Amino acid sequence: MIRAENVSKAYGDTLVVDGVSLELPAGGITSIIGPNGAGKSTFLSMVSRLLKMSAGSVTVDGMDVTKTPSDELARRLSILRQDNHIAARLTVRDLVAFGRFPHSKGRNTKADKKIIDQSIDYLNLSDLSNRFLDELSGGQRQRAFVAMVLCQDTDYVLLDEPLNNLDMKHAMSMMKILRRAADELGKTVVLVLHDINFASWYSDYIVAMRDGRICHKGRVKEIMNQSVLAEIYDMDITVHEIGGRRVSLFYE
């Protein structure tokens, strides 16, 4: 379980995240939604120790993320942010293999190599495994990074806008892969998403943020209704139920 208590981030006088307390249960997919500037990515960065908190604390399975040795956390929790620029020339396999670093410290055994192969397979990258990252399309590169994070084999997988720059087909297959990872591998997946329909279709829980605070949280059905969405986004959003699932329309 990830537990955040009174987490805040201030830049000067501006509070970007304002006293967020949240419990993310183990298992399933949780999506964090909300308008631009709501503090979603900042919150995720603090949970994953990439960014220092101004106040508050975060524990992962009872371990304080600011005090636990970084390599111990790296075996429990992984984080993938949006733009991943790499100066070196790496192949897909090189990149995915880095996922084993917290476990092997750079000396990959046969068992590690097997996990690397599985992760590459899991994201359908076998054909591309010897290609260099700078020769791939944005969507393929994104998949390579997700493969690395899966290869890290952590209970908690945090992804900041994993659908960014993906077309419909790749966005859908990415969400399916994450859903499978949650169901088959028992991962706890936490996503920052902008497309609320993807959040509705694939998540178990939704956390909505606005102005640095959590304004709603709950199961998909509790969040995906007209009045709640209107409050989060400050606009009219109609919600339809199709085949037992909720889809929103917000195009005019």
Place this chain on the structure above:
Amino acid sequence: MADTGVQRTRRVFRRPPGSRRVPLSPPQVLAILALLAFAAILAFMTVGARGSWDFILPFRGTKIWAMVVVGYAIALSTVLFQTITANRILTPSIMGFDALYALIQTIIVFMFGGFAFATLDPQLRFVIEVAAMVFFSTLLFRWLFSGAPRSLHLLVLVGIVFGVFFRSLSGLMQRLINPNDFAILQDALFASFNTVDPTLLLVATLAVAGVSIAALRMLPTLDVLTLGREQAINLGVDHKRTVTAILMMVSILVSVSTALVGPVTFFGLLVANLAYLLIRSHKHALIVPAAALISVICLVGGQVVLERVFGYNSALSIIIEFVGGLVFLVILLRGNVR
């Protein structure tokens, strides 16, 4: 494997059949570089050797030793620095080391005169120079790293500002001293492998060896640092501590090499980028030896050319800066550096 077909078609597509060549594997590249380095050393030791070998071997051996130590130190420091700053254009010189070195020498000449500078005990001068540079860098890093986490850009910026400051200060003092002192000073500011003191060499070698052992133990971590700060943290690297340690190592390496033979910091850019170009791998276990070998080839080979072709009528750093500048421009224009 299914991917070989994709690979092959791509290669054929990208290279016209006539110019097609198979890229060498990193071990092959290393073997060729080692051969070239050996050839350069052999040429340096034997070409134009007249007279007693009892004199030539120790005399030239000392020079070779200095060139290998300095070349290796520059190569390692540049690669380490570029790894932690995740770029391939900046070098430690951007932190203002060469400028500080020049300033320290200028201050000595300014305060005690050219005669005192030229006659000062070389060991003492060396210790002062290394101590001053390490002190400066420690001060700079401790101040920088107690602040916000992403301060490497700030560090680089501060380095530029310090560099300009030190250069201006040296420039001012160089205008104030008399022409004789200035001539002595200018001579000292160009790298020279003819004036290395063997006693300094031993200390320098020990320092460089110590740093190398530390770097060797960090090799896998260095590879991870290539991924950038966030991925390094995600993979469990204590980023701040590792980067601070590496910056200290870099500062020792640069101090030692600069104090030994003067500022040749542009050289690091040349050898590091050539190493990346030839090795085509992210593994520091391959890149560092390649950069070191290229470094030795350039320095020793350059010295042979300098002594035999130009008849000592030039300083090695001039040739290095000229060739390095050309190669750097070519790399930039080809767009291989991001």
